[in-house]
Amino acid sequence: MSTDADVNASAPAGTDGLVMGKDGMAALVDVLIGRGFTVIGPTVRDGAIVLAELGSADELPYGWGVELEAGRYRLRERSDGAAFANSAGPQSWKSFLHPSRVREWSADRAKGQLVFEADHAPPPRYAFLGVRPCDLRAIAIQDRVLTGGAHRDPVYAGRRSGALLIAVECTEPGATCFCVSMNAGPAAGPGYDLVMTEVVDDDGHRFWIRGGSQEGAEILAELPGRPADPRTREAARAGVTAAADHMGRTMPEADLRELMAGTLDAPRWDDVAGRCLTCGNCTMVCPTCFCTTTEDVTDLTGDHAERWRLWDSCFDLDFSQLHGGPVRSSSRSRYRQWMTHKLGTWYDQFGSSGCVGCGRCIVWCPVGIDITEEAAALHDWAATTGSPDDSPDPDLPHGDGPP
Amino acid sequence: MTTVAPPLPYRVADTWAETADTWSIELVPVGEQLPSFAPGQFAMIYAFGVGEIPVSASGLRGRHGALVHTVRAVGAVSTALCRLRQGDTVGLSGPYGTGWDLRAAVGHDVLVIAGGIGLAPLRPVVHEVLDRPADYGSLTVLVGTRTPADMVYRDEIESWRGPARVEVTVDRPGPAWRGAVGVVTSLLDRLDLRPERTCALVCGPEVMIRHTARDLLVRGLVARRVQVSLERNMRCATGHCGHCQLGPLLLCRDGPVVSYDRVAPLLLVREL
Ligand SMILES: Cc1cc2nc3c(=O)[nH]c(=O)nc-3n(C[C@H](O)[C@H](O)[C@H](O)COP(=O)(O)OP(=O)(O)OC[C@H]3O[C@@H](n4cnc5c(N)ncnc54)[C@H](O)[C@@H]3O)c2cc1C
Ligand code: SF4
Ligand code: SF4
Ligand code: FES
Numbered sequence: 001m002s003t004d005a006d007v008n009a010s011a012p013a014g015t016d017g018l019v020m021g022k023d024g025m026a027a028l029v030d031v032l033i034g035r036g037f038t039v040i041g042p043t044v045r046d047g048a049i050v051l052a053e054l055g056s057a058d059e060l061p062y063g064w065g066v067e068l069e070a071g072r073y074r075l076r077e078r079s080d081g082a083a084f085a086n087s088a089g090p091q092s093w094k095s096f097l098h099p100s101r102v103r104e105w106s107a108d109r110a111k112g113q114l115v116f117e118a119d120h121a122p123p124p125r126y127a128f129l130g131v132r133p134c135d136l137r138a139i140a141i142q143d144r145v146l147t148g149g150a151h152r153d154p155v156y157a158g159r160r161s162g163a164l165l166i167a168v169e170c171t172e173p174g175a176t177c178f179c180v181s182m183n184a185g186p187a188a189g190p191g192y193d194l195v196m197t198e199v200v201d202d203d204g205h206r207f208w209i210r211g212g213s214q215e216g217a218e219i220l221a222e223l224p225g226r227p228a229d230p231r232t233r234e235a236a237r238a239g240v241t242a243a244a245d246h247m248g249r250t251m252p253e254a255d256l257r258e259l260m261a262g263t264l265d266a267p268r269w270d271d272v273a274g275r276c277l278t279c280g281n282c283t284m285v286c287p288t289c290f291c292t293t294t295e296d297v298t299d300l301t302g303d304h305a306e307r308w309r310l311w312d313s314c315f316d317l318d319f320s321q322l323h324g325g326p327v328r329s330s331s332r333s334r335y336r337q338w339m340t341h342k343l344g345t346w347y348d349q350f351g352s353s354g355c356v357g358c359g360r361c362i363v364w365c366p367v368g369i370d371i372t373e374e375a376a377a378l379h380d381w382a383a384t385t386g387s388p389d390d391s392p393d394p395d396l397p398h399g400d401g402p403p
Numbered sequence: 404m405t406t407v408a409p410p411l412p413y414r415v416a417d418t419w420a421e422t423a424d425t426w427s428i429e430l431v432p433v434g435e436q437l438p439s440f441a442p443g444q445f446a447m448i449y450a451f452g453v454g455e456i457p458v459s460a461s462g463l464r465g466r467h468g469a470l471v472h473t474v475r476a477v478g479a480v481s482t483a484l485c486r487l488r489q490g491d492t493v494g495l496s497g498p499y500g501t502g503w504d505l506r507a508a509v510g511h512d513v514l515v516i517a518g519g520i521g522l523a524p525l526r527p528v529v530h531e532v533l534d535r536p537a538d539y540g541s542l543t544v545l546v547g548t549r550t551p552a553d554m555v556y557r558d559e560i561e562s563w564r565g566p567a568r569v570e571v572t573v574d575r576p577g578p579a580w581r582g583a584v585g586v587v588t589s590l591l592d593r594l595d596l597r598p599e600r601t602c603a604l605v606c607g608p609e610v611m612i613r614h615t616a617r618d619l620l621v622r623g624l625v626a627r628r629v630q631v632s633l634e635r636n637m638r639c640a641t642g643h644c645g646h647c648q649l650g651p652l653l654l655c656r657d658g659p660v661v662s663y664d665r666v667a668p669l670l671l672v673r674e675l
Contacts, residue, residue, distance in 0.1 A: 107409065107452075114493070323477040
């Protein structure tokens with residue numbers, strides 16, 4: 001499993017890969033479909049680049065880019081015809097690996113006895129085409145959360161174990177991206193089966209593609225292309241290096257875990273609470289947020305019941321509900337829960353950051369709240385108030401939880 | 404395998420009222436049996452069609468390997484569980500959570516402090532210490548409840564007197580009440596604690612836990628030897644749903660029993 005340190009390591013040795021044109025991309029999608037994969041990739045729909053099932057490579061967003069800002073997302077036509085020169089859209093791969101709604105099991109009542117039955121639907125076998133480095137890291141993080149502990153989430157594990165990951169290195173970060181700060185891009189970390197870098201220059205529009213696993217290498221062997229030439233490799237590497245230099249956002253240079261733990265009483269939380277609508281959009285678009293709730297339903301006969309699992313959000317008032325009321329009733333405490341979890345307590349729970357710097361939460365927040373700006377404000381506050389108070393006075397009045 | 408294992412069917416062997424709104428339920432496996440529970444661990448109990456909630460095991464040694472749970476009706480699922488009758492079936496999964504660290508208590512005086520239904524997860528501790536007196540020092544049980552009528556395990560508590568020192572206090576006494584009145588921490592004043600030899604186990608409402616733990620430290624116990632069982636909303640009990648977070652902790656996985664030195668600073672942060 002990846003760690004922070006090894007994410008920007010280079011591709012496994014053994015193949016310099018191929019250089020292929022759009023025909024190679026078309027062949028790749030055909031090969032994947034031929035091998036029985038459901039191919040999911042970016043495509044233009046409803047004014048956005050979304051992730052959807054692809055029937056052919058023609059559906060890739062050739063010639064489309066995006067303009068991103070806090071609270072703003074716009075498609076933009078590109079003259080170079082590039083397919084992957086656009087950064088994260090509203091969805092992430094978690095929609096497929098950790099679906100927003102699944103039936104876990106059902107129960108039937110006959111003569112007073114209950115009979116339980118697990119849901120046996122076989123998982124689809126996905127090929128994800130165009131996984132950005134930040135999202136590749138997000139998948140590694142969800143792997144750790146959902147399959148790395150004492151209990152494995154079988155729904156996630158089933159979908160994940162069959163999934164083929166085809167990464168695309170980032171050459172066109174958006175104005176809201178900060179993967180460099182989170183050490184999650186723009187070069188692809190480990191975990192992919194195939195990785196591509198797209199190059200458009202005087203030598204034409206092409207993809208440098210390399211294998212990262214046995215299965216990836218087998219697929220690579222079926223693709224039309226020529227051995228990678230030094231000019232393409234250099235152009236690809238230069239594009240990725242340049243991307244690292246023009247990230248739109250950056251996190252303060254600080255130990256974010258310590259910063260979060262030391263600023264729980266900062267007045268900035270009141271400030272952001274005044275703007276936050278607690279709509280939970282940031283949690284829905286985040287590629288690592290994993291929280292769910294359960295719903296138990298019965299049919300009209302009353303003798304058949306089902307257990308469903310649904311995405312949930314820590315911005316929901318019900319999320320921390322106890323019988324005496326919610327633990328986190330103020331929006332201040334709920335925004336703080338989200339951000340301190342992402343950047344701080346995630347380390348304690350799962351050994352890494354919960355944020356990969358994809359910027360989605362900034363783009364899709366209706367009021368443009370920016371996690372990097374909030375972190376910077378907390379950092380400034382901690383710097384001006386000296387070392388954060390880590391020994392609160394036990395006799396201060398504190399909110400008493402539910403009875 | 405890509406399926407979520409459903410709970411196992413358990414049959415209600417017996418139920419009895421503890422108070423007006425609290426019932427104990429004795430459960431036996433219909434077929435396959437769950438692994439055995441340690442004191443302080445909890446089950447997720449599924450009431451058909453209504454929902455599923457975390458409930459501690461309050462008795463581990465019922466007849467034929469039965470588990471006992473004590474439930475206070477506060478909402479839809481807990482009310483459904485309190486309405487169960489002999490022969491009904493529920494779904495059970497577990498055991499979940501850390502449980503009380505009784506190894507840390509070996510050779511120590513054991514001080515059990517419960518508020519209300521917080522006595523439920525501590526009852527197996529009392530049974531364990533009474534079963535193995537040679538392994539532990541003295542046993543003291545302090546119980547606080549709202550009114551005399553809200554006291555769970557009333558007869559059984561009386562039977563602990565003798566081998567254990569038992570003190571009960573109520574917030575609101577009735578005319579017949581002869582015992583102590585006031586918060587459970589006031590009972591500490593009457594004890595001759597040997598703080599360096601005492602291990603305290605505390606469960607109740609969070610505000611009670613906070614005050615009790617603080618008073619124990621004032622009386623010289625070290626925070627490491629104070630264990631507390633905390634409550635948060637729980638949906639999965641497997642570390643996957645995120646609901647039970649208390650700062651860095653996932654209480655279904657890292658709790659519900661935690662030593663006080665780990666959580667003292669967290670319990671002081673409002674709405675964490
Ligand atoms: C580890 C653990 C052990 C517990 N042991 C016992 C026990 O031995 N006996 C007992 O009576 N109770 C116990 N509880 C509390 C019990 O789980 C709650 O009373 C119960 O969940 C309330 O659910 P309800 O549907 O009946 O109430 P409702 O009023 O329908 O629920 C109220 C709201 O509380 C929410 N809720 C979810 N989880 C909890 C929770 N953990 N506590 C409180 N509310 C919650 C429900 O989702 C709902 O939104 C325990 C809780 C935990 C976390
Ligand atoms: S917190 Fe925001 S930037 Fe970080 S991974 Fe989630 S959506 Fe992306
Ligand atoms: S930060 Fe923005 S997206 Fe997130 S809950 Fe608040 S208003 Fe909604
Ligand atoms: S109850 Fe789901 S993470 Fe703890």
